[in-house]
Amino acid sequence: MALSGIQIYKMLPQTNCKECGFPTCLAFAMKLAAKQVELSSCPYVSEESKRQLAESAAPPIRLVALKGAGAEVKAGNEVVMFRHEKTFYNKPGLFIHVKASDPDLAAKVAAADAYKVNYVGMDFTVDGFALVLDSDAAAAIQTVRGATKRPLILIGDAAALQAGLSACGGETPLLYAADASNADALAELAKGKAALTVKADSLEALADLTQKIQAKGVEDMVLDLGGKNLSEWLTRSTQVRRLALKANFRALGYPVIAFPCDAQDEGIAAAQAIAKYAGFIVLSEFKPELLYPLLVLRENIYTDPQKPIQVQPGVYEINQPKPESPVLVTTNFSITYFSVANEVEGSGLPAWLVVTDAEGMSVLTAWAAGKFDAERIAKAIKGFDVASKVSKKRVVLPGHVAVLSGELEAELPDWEIRVGPREAVDLPAFMKQALN
Amino acid sequence: MPLEIPKDKWPGSVRAITIGATSAEGGTRAKAVTVGGQTTLPYLHFEAPTPNQPVIAVEIKSRKPDDWSALLTEAWGDVMDDPAAWAKKAEEAGAGLLVLGLTLADSPEDAVKAVKSVLAASGLPLVVWGPGQAEKDNDLLVPVAEAAKGERLVLGICEDKNYRTIVATAMANGHLVQARTPMDVNLSKQLNILISDMGMPKDRIIMDPTTGALGYGIEYGYSVMERLRLAALQGDAMTQFPMLVTPGYEAWKTKEAKVGEGVPETWGDWKTRAVNWETYTALALIESGADIVVLRHPESVARVKAAIAELVTA
Numbered sequence: 110m111a112l113s114g115i116q117i118y119k120m121l122p123q124t125n126c127k128e129c130g131f132p133t134c135l136a137f138a139m140k141l142a143a144k145q146v147e148l149s150s151c152p153y154v155s156e157e158s159k160r161q162l163a164e165s166a167a168p169p170i171r172l173v174a175l176k177g178a179g180a181e182v183k184a185g186n187e188v189v190m191f192r193h194e195k196t197f198y199n200k201p202g203l204f205i206h207v208k209a210s211d212p213d214l215a216a217k218v219a220a221a222d223a224y225k226v227n228y229v230g231m232d233f234t235v236d237g238f239a240l241v242l243d244s245d246a247a248a249a250i251q252t253v254r255g256a257t258k259r260p261l262i263l264i265g266d267a268a269a270l271q272a273g274l275s276a277c278g279g280e281t282p283l284l285y286a287a288d289a290s291n292a293d294a295l296a297e298l299a300k301g302k303a304a305l306t307v308k309a310d311s312l313e314a315l316a317d318l319t320q321k322i323q324a325k326g327v328e329d330m331v332l333d334l335g336g337k338n339l340s341e342w343l344t345r346s347t348q349v350r351r352l353a354l355k356a357n358f359r360a361l362g363y364p365v366i367a368f369p370c371d372a373q374d375e376g377i378a379a380a381q382a383i384a385k386y387a388g389f390i391v392l393s394e395f396k397p398e399l400l401y402p403l404l405v406l407r408e409n410i411y412t413d414p415q416k417p418i419q420v421q422p423g424v425y426e427i428n429q430p431k432p433e434s435p436v437l438v439t440t441n442f443s444i445t446y447f448s449v450a451n452e453v454e455g456s457g458l459p460a461w462l463v464v465t466d467a468e469g470m471s472v473l474t475a476w477a478a479g480k481f482d483a484e485r486i487a488k489a490i491k492g493f494d495v496a497s498k499v500s501k502k503r504v505v506l507p508g509h510v511a512v513l514s515g516e517l518e519a520e521l522p523d524w525e526i527r528v529g530p531r532e533a534v535d536l537p538a539f540m541k542q543a544l545n
Numbered sequence: 546m547p548l549e550i551p552k553d554k555w556p557g558s559v560r561a562i563t564i565g566a567t568s569a570e571g572g573t574r575a576k577a578v579t580v581g582g583q584t585t586l587p588y589l590h591f592e593a594p595t596p597n598q599p600v601i602a603v604e605i606k607s608r609k610p611d612d613w614s615a616l617l618t619e620a621w622g623d624v625m626d627d628p629a630a631w632a633k634k635a636e637e638a639g640a641g642l643l644v645l646g647l648t649l650a651d652s653p654e655d656a657v658k659a660v661k662s663v664l665a666a667s668g669l670p671l672v673v674w675g676p677g678q679a680e681k682d683n684d685l686l687v688p689v690a691e692a693a694k695g696e697r698l699v700l701g702i703c704e705d706k707n708y709r710t711i712v713a714t715a716m717a718n719g720h721l722v723q724a725r726t727p728m729d730v731n732l733s734k735q736l737n738i739l740i741s742d743m744g745m746p747k748d749r750i751i752m753d754p755t756t757g758a759l760g761y762g763i764e765y766g767y768s769v770m771e772r773l774r775l776a777a778l779q780g781d782a783m784t785q786f787p788m789l790v791t792p793g794y795e796a797w798k799t800k801e802a803k804v805g806e807g808v809p810e811t812w813g814d815w816k817t818r819a820v821n822w823e824t825y826t827a828l829a830l831i832e833s834g835a836d837i838v839v840l841r842h843p844e845s846v847a848r849v850k851a852a853i854a855e856l857v858t859a
Contacts, residue, residue: 384767
């Protein structure tokens with residue numbers, strides 16, 4: 110729990126020595142509470158105070174980073190229950206389940222590792238692999254490492270995990286899983302070298318176990334909540350998040366791992382896990398038709414609500430436009446772009462869609478803010494050299510900014526300016542009727 | 546160690562609203578459907594039970610649509626030419642409600658005939674949408690409302706620019722209305738206020754906050770629904786209505802669902818991807834508070850239905 114300035118002040122030397130750069134210890138304490146300075150600026154603070162302050166400053170959900178042979182995936186450090194309260198920070202890593210005993214292991218890992226899909230200009234990939242070890246863990250890891258650099262989750266008994274871990278030198282894999290029966294042995298194994306999954310039948314038992322393991326010196330833990338159906342998993346995941354964020358309950362302040370691969374409907378369970386606080390998600394196999402929608406959902410849920418997704422400004426070709434096809438103009442707010450692009454695409458009519466840089470705002474908002482005016486539109490049309498692509502210099506403005514048509518005529522004297530409909534949904538009819 | 550789970554106690558609750566009327570209640574439905582009534586956030590059974598399950602509505606049209614994905618026309622087949630047969634098949638597919646979309650080509654007589662044939666073919670409660678142009682909506686929905694007096698239909702879609710006629714005829718004929726606003730908490734409240742100011746009883750308003758599909762703005766719809774539900778639980782009376790959203794319509798507009806050719810190979814198998822697109826959109830919205838999801842593909846209906854069954858299990 111964050112401490113107030115006064116609480117922090119009580120832990121400082123209270124000598125007002127000014128060496129930290131502030132006139133009094135109280136002023137420094139206030140700055141510390143606001144997280145605007147580092148405690149290390151105070152040369153005289155006691156070790157005990159340092160420890161207490163560090164503890165209070167620790168995030169309520171520990172940041173756990175899994176490291177592969179050159180790639181990393183992080184979970185934790187979340188601060189809210191609902192994305193609109195601030196944002197969700199660390200996207201849950203999507204891991205593909207593979208088995209050491211599978212004769213096609215190398216090929217399966219390679220295929221999933223190579224996967225790359227583009228969504229509004231961003232490339233998405235899988236994040237890692239959950240490898241079920243067999244008696245020759247070192248060989249399996251060698252095979253996997255021949256095909257991917259991504260982080261690993263190692264699944265197996267203590268002996269297999271030990272062999273696997275020693276074959277992952279320099280990496281931080283996640284070991285699966287410590288329960289009441291093997292917690293001591295796995296804690297010993299994971300200490301300083303790996304993150305450790307902890308698993309129990311109830312949250313009470315889970316909390317007992319994480320405390321026990323922490324006492325053995327393991328800091329990076331991940332919780333497997335079990336749960337026999339969507340409802341139970343949702344309940345536990347919500348409870349863990351609340352305990353961590355609202356009650357600052359350290360024993361469950363760790364990221365959560367979900368196994369939709371064991372659910373009735375894998376995709377649905379994975380979608381729930383993405384929306385409801387999972388940090389790592391294990392999928393049964395690599396299937397683009399499952400993965401792509403989940404990657405998009407994850408991007409959407411983890412988008413900062415304060416910063417809307419923007420589309421790259423430029424000229425977008427819809428339905429293979431020809432020189433005589435119409436030129437439509439809109440802004441680079443992703444939803445605006447999608448509405449327009451989708452309607453036109455669905456109509457089957459070819460068009461050139463000019464997306465202007467309106468700083469990610471919708472047509473009306475951008476217009477009101479002065480980010481979508483005749484000057485900017487003309488600049489885009491000239492800048493993207495639209496004239497060289499078309500035989501008919503005719504540009505269609507969104508109906509909401511009909512008022513710009515006069516100014517735009519002045520900016521683009523050799524272009525015909527047309528005013529289109531206000532809503533994207535009416536574009537196909539407008540294109541059919543008014544643009545022939 | 547014993548844990549004290551932080552629990553929320555809310556002063557407000559969502560209204561429980563009943564759609565459809567049985568013969569005992571002045572209609573002809575086999576049974577009515579009640580949605581809403583929640584006293585906490587979705588499916589947190591450790592705080593409060595889920596009083597009414599979310600309901601899947603299946604969208605059918607008075608005439609076979611010419612712009613639906615081939616996957617949908619394949620799935621439904623010949624029944625798309627006959628709204629009554631389509632309604633029956635939708636009920637068999639697991640629908641708890643039907644949405645009948647009227648089209649611009651329908652005359653008022655056609656619209657009444659389509660509604661009556663659907664009411665005769667299926668005992669499910671019915672939502673009727675106009676074609677989406679203000680004047681035409683009013684032309685069709687008024688005679689429909691009169692012809693189906695007492696059925697407790699949901700008439701839609703009321704928007705800020707056209708709601709008066711629909712609300713008036715719903716009030717006069719014992720129906721409900723669907724109030725749609727574009728993904729904004731305050732606009733939702735405002736339209737609900739305008740509609741109730743006309744004298745519409747508050748147990749006859751279903752709120753439609755609008756959504757986007759996966760990849761096409763779902764995050765806005767998702768967060769607006771979470772915020773509306775939080776406002777309702779905090780006691781804001783003008784947000785305490787059950788929420789209807791249209792993931793089917795939104796998902797099947799997207800290129801990812803609609804088409805199988807000329808798209809990146811990295812999108813995977815078309816049909817599975819398309820159904821996933823609709824299903825995940827619906828699931829995410831149900832988790833954020835949707836009471837009614839309107840779907841299009843029968844496989845999505847089956848999958849979302851199974852998910853609902855798991856979510857409502859305490």
